[in-house]
Amino acid sequence: MTTLRIQIDDKVLEKVLWLLGHFHKDEVEILEDDLEFLQNKKEIHEELERMNKGEATYINPEEMTTQVNELLAKYAPKD
Secondary structure, three states, X not given: OOOOOOOOOHHHHHHHHHHHOOOOOOOOOOOHXXXXXXXXXXXXXXXXXXXXXXXXXXXXXXXXXXXXXXXXXXXXXXX
């Protein structure tokens, strides 16, 4: 089986996925990792666009460390 990575415009993604969904799993398999990659890529491009438009908010490394530590503490398993 060949693995193919394609770039699809968001406007037609749903239609392409619908079409691919009509094939049997042993003929066409949608790899979730690839869909996740595409979603991450889209989000990164959107953030880059915000940065280029001057709409992004920046923090310094110390603030980032504080925020990361707060998130880790919030989601860390409780003993």
